[in-house]
Every structure is written in structure tokens, then in C-alpha cells.
Amino acid sequence: MNPLLNRLQPYPFERLRQLFSEVVPPGHLPAISLGMGEPRHATPAFVTQALVAGLGGLSSYPATAGEPRLREAFTGWLARRYGLQLNPATQVLPVNGSREALFAFAQTVVDASRASPVVVCPNPFYQIYEGAALLAGATPWYAPSDPARNFAVDWDSVPDEVWQRTQLLYVCSPGNPTGAVMPLAEWEKLFALSDRHGFVIASDECYSEIYFRDTPPLGGLEAAARLGRTDFRNLMAFTSLSKRSNVPGLRSGFVAGDAALVKSFLLYRTYHGGAMSPPVQAASIAAWGDEAHVIENRALYRAKFAAVTPLLAPVLDVALPDAGFYLWARIPDALGLSDEAFARALLAQYNVTVLPGSYLAREAQGANPGAQRIRMALVAETAECVEAAQRIVQFIQSLPLQKTS
Template sequence: MNPLLSRLQPYPFERLRQLHAGVTPNPAYKPISLGIGEPRHATPQLIKDALTGSLTGLASYPGTLGEPKLRQAMSDWLARRYGLKVDPSTQILPVNGSREALFSLAQTILDPSKPGATVLCPNPFYQIYEGAALLAGAEPWFVPSDPARNFAVDWAGVPEAVWAKTQLIFVCSPGNPAGAVMPLDEWKTLFELSDRYGFVIASDECYSEIYFRDEAPLGGLEAAVKLGRHDFKNLISLTSLSKRSNVPGLRSGFVAGDAALIKPFLLYRTYHGSAMSPIVQAASLAAWADEQHVIANRAMYREKFAAVTPLLSAVMDVALPDAGFYLWAGIPERFKGSDTAFSRELFAAYNVVVLPGSYLAREALGHNPGAGRVRMALVAETAECVEAAQRIVQFIQSQSH
């Protein structure tokens, strides 16, 4: 067996199941889960129609590069969304969701034969970053986050000796779990550091289309162009249809950026066996070509966040994020920072599931930045999310007496 597999930690949701094992939730309440970030709005009919209307595609092997018309649709979306000019033949690849691509990109980029091969991960973070680094033979280094800036990553907290060993960094903007969007000046800093030390930037942007203010979140490729980096040197952006179009089961997204990185990534993927099914390609083309369902989806999230956030902010340290579909909430002092106790007791008393924040982070520099917080995924319909929020308020108020 690959000995590196033993270094992988249990996924947060497995830890959550273990935490709740043996607990019998209050039967007076129907179960409501805010634990898993799985979109639950209806899949648009146009995507379903494209999927079922292309079943003849099952009779042929797909190419790893994807159909030219799909890559053109992806390029067109980048032009509409960010004002970018991206070559669909050399700077775009379809992928089977951003998770698969984040993992396989690391296997393509990293060279574990170099002493101290390092991957920078935000902290808290999406656990695929850590697993991808470990299974590529590199060491993850967890970058501290700044609670004063909505848990934005504190890149200035990385020592120069760590930058010198870094081969890849994962950026998540909008962030998971806190929803912070990285501003242009921080992109400028990372690009300058990349030029100095030669590392690749993987920009995970799967939450980019769920935002609450008039200005859409800045993307990595967009930041590069604003700073005159039209070749996207050492930059790969990853995005997905899962959250944007409510199709997590479709497993569809794309990567775009530096053609000098896309070429070896295509070679790796050809051997990896990760070509996108022709019927998924057809459904993806329909999704990327349509924006109306995205606007409607965003409006539903805005409605529920506007209803839920004021309820919870009265009893927890929580505010409207920049983007994404999570609330990242500080628990009351009564729990003495134990986000696991809060989650377990809430589940027992009110049958509501929330994810302990410490499960989404690692102790680094003597501190777990997720401790004392919980992540709530507002993915259900508005009424169910409001009911969950009301139960959480009741739970907290009951604990204060």
C-alpha cells in the first residue's frame, strides 16, 4: 500500500458522524442539517433537457481535452463574467468537478524530489488541499487567518524560509468557510512572490457566483489581467457548476490559466482517465451558456441570508459574508470555546446539525483558528433555514439561564 495514505485525516463529515454517534435527537423536532455544503435548490430544467437529449454520446469515448464547443462556451463565460480573453484551445480544460481537479493538479505540479517540497493552504481550509499535498509527497503548511478581516488569509504571516520551499499554494476566494474575497492588492503580493520563488497558484473559485452585494467577487485570472499578467503566468483558476447551477451530481467544472501549466495537466489527465462524459459535456455547455438561472439562484440565497443572519447575529458572533453559502459563527462563551460540545448538544436538544469549525482547520503555530466557531451551510429552502436559525436561538437562550 502507498504509505502516504496513512497520513490522510478523516474527512470532517466522518468526524461529525462520530461526534453525534450515540446521541438521540429530540423527537419533537424534524431533522434539519446545515452541516454539509451540498446545494439543494432545484437543478434548472435546461440542464436536465440537455443531459437527456444527448444520450447518444454514451456510444463514444470522450476526449480528455473536451469538445471544442464546450471549451468555447467556457471561454465565452469568462469573457462575460470577468472581461477576459482566454484561448479555449490552450488555456482551458474541462474537469470532473473542482475537487478532482484540485487533487490532480497537485500531482502534476509538485516535485517531491526537491528537499522540503511545501504546499501552502489557508487555515481553515477545504481538506482536499491537504490530501492533495500529502499524496504528492509534499508537506502542507497552514497559513494563519485573520479573524479581524473575516478570516482572510494572512499571507504576511508566512516566513521567507517557507516561501523559498513552496511549490504550490491554494487560494480559496470566496473562502470556505468564512466567505472572504481576496482583494487586488493581495493578489499583487502573491504574484510578486510567485515570480520570486517560482511557485504555482491554484485559485479555487467554486463559490464565485453566490454573492450578496452588487459587485461580483474578483477572480484570480481577472486580477492577473488587471495587473498586466495577460499570460496568467503560474496561475490556474478552478471553477465548478455545482454551486453556480445546482448540479453537484453532474461533477463538472473547468480549469483555466497558464498554457504552460495546462499542457502538462492535460498529459497527466490523459493517463489519469478523467475525460468528461459526452452527455455531461452537453449539459455543461447548456449551463455555462445561460445566466438567468444563476441570477435566480443567487436571489434565493440572498433572500435566505437576509432572513437568517439577523436572527443568529443576535445571539452569536456572525455577519453576512462577502460570498458563498456558509455562515461562520462564533459560539457563546458558555461553551468555553468547545465547538464540538455546541454541535453535539444542539443536535441532541433541537435536531439541528452544524459542523464544528475546528474540524475545518489544523492546529498550526499553536492555535486552531476554527476552534470556537461552527459552519452553517444555508443550502435548504428559506423556510427550513429560518426554522433552523430559530431553534439555534432558542437553544442558546436556554443555555444562558
């Protein structure tokens, strides 16, 4: 067996299952889960219809590069969303969901024969980054987010000797779980570091279409273009239909950026068997070509967060994020509960599931930045999310406060 498999840590939801293994929730309260970030709004009917209409394509092998119409759908969306002009033949590539691609990309980019390769990622983070780094033969380095700066990642905390060994940097904007969006100045800093040390930047942007401000989140390719980096050198953006169009089961997304990286990734995926099926391609073309359903979806999240956040704010340190569909809340110290104990007791007493923040981070530089926090995914209908918030308020108000010296 590959010995690198032994370096992988249990996935957060496996840890959650173990945490809850002996919990018996109250039977009189219906279960409400805010634990998993799985979109639950309805899939648009036209996407389903396009999927069914494309079933005739099952009789042929699909090309790994995808149909020309699909790649043109990608570049058309990039032009409308970000004002970018990319070559559909050389600068975009379909992938079977951003998760699969984010993992596979590290296997393409990392050269394990070089001394002590490093993959830098934010902390807290999406655990795929860590697993991809480990199985590529690299060492992850965790850059902490700073609550005092709207959870911006403290890239300055990464030592220069780490940057010198870095081959790949994962960024996530809007961030999971914090919802923070990277500003242009932060992108400029990372591009300068990439130029100096030669590492590749993988920009995870799967939450880009769920936002709460008037201005859409800045994308990595958009930032590069604004800074005159129109060749997108050493930059690849990853996006997905899962959150944008409520089709997590479709497993459809694309990557875009540096043509040289796209070429190498296509070579890897040709051997890896990463081709997208014809029906999924047909459904994806339909989804990327329509914006009305995305606007409706965003409005649902905005209404939901507007209803839930004020309910929780009096009892938790929580605020409306820049984007995404998570609330990243700090548990009051006066409750005397760890994030694990809080999640376990909440399920046991009120049948609401939340994810302990420490499961989404690693202890690094002397601290786990997810400790004493919980992630709440507001993916259910508004009424269910409001009910969950009300139960959380009742739960916290029922707890005795700890005496402080």
C-alpha cells in the same frame, strides 16, 4: 500500500459522524442539516434536458480535452463574467468537478524529488488541499485567517524559508468556510511571491457566483489581467457548476490559466482517465451559456441570508459574508462550550446539525483558527433555514452562562 495514505486525516463529515454516534435527537422535531455544503435548490430543467439529449454520445470515447464547443463555452463565460480573452484550444480544460481537479493538480505540479517540498494553504481550509499535498509527497503549511480583517488570510505570517520551499499555493476566494473575497492588493502580493520563489497558484473559485454585494467577487485570472499578467503565468483557476447551477451530481467544472500548466495537466489527465462524458459535456455547454438561472439562484441565497443572519446575530458572533453560502459564526465564550460540544448538544436537544469549525482547520502556529466556531450551510429552502435559526436561538437562550472572574 502507498505509505502516504497513512498521513491522511479523517474527513470532516466522518469526524462528525463519530461525534454524533451516540446522540439520539428529539423525535418530535424534524431533522434540519446545516452541516454539508451540498446545494439543494432545484436543478434547472434545461440542463437536465440537455443531459438527456446528449445520451447518444455514450457510444463513443470522449476526448480528455473536451469538445471544442465545450471549451468555447468556458471561454465565452470567462469573457462575459470577467472580460477575459482566453484561447479555448490551449488555456482551458474540462474537469469532473473542482474537487477532483484540485486534488489531481497537486499530483501534476509537485516535484517530490526536490528537498522538503511545501504546499501552502489557508487555515481554515477545504481538506482536499491537505490531502492533495500529502499524497503528492509535500508538507502542508497552514496560513491562518484573521477575523479582525474580515477573515483575510495572513500571508505575511508565512516565513520566507517556507516560501522558498513552496511549490504550490492553494487560495480559495470566496473562501470556504469564511466567505471572504481576496482584493486586488492581496493578489498582487501573491503574484510577487510566486515570481520570486517560482511556485504555482491554484485558485479555487467554486463559490464565485453566490455573492451579496453589488460587485461580483474578483477572480484570480481577472486580477492577473488587471495587473498586466495576461499570460497568467504560474496561475490556474478552478471553477464548477455545482454551486452556480445546482448540479453537484453532474461533476462538471473547468480549469483555466497558464497554457503551459494546462498542457501538463492535460497530459496527466490523459493517463489518469479524467475525460468528461458526452452527456455531461452537453449539459455543461447549456449551463455555462445561460445566466438567468444563476441570477435566480443568487436571489434565493440573498433572501435566505437576509432572513437568517439577523435572527442569529443577537446570540452568535456572525455577520453576512462577502460571498458563498456559509455562515461562519463564533460561539460566545460565556456558554462554556467547545465547538464540538455545541454541535453535539444542539443535535441532541433541537435536531439541528452544524459543523464544528475546528474540523475545518488545523492547529498551527499555536492555534486552531476554527476552534469555537461553527459552519452553517444555508443550502435548504428559506423556511427550513429560518426554522433552524430559530431553534439555534432557543438552544443558546436555554443554556446557563458561565461566571467570569
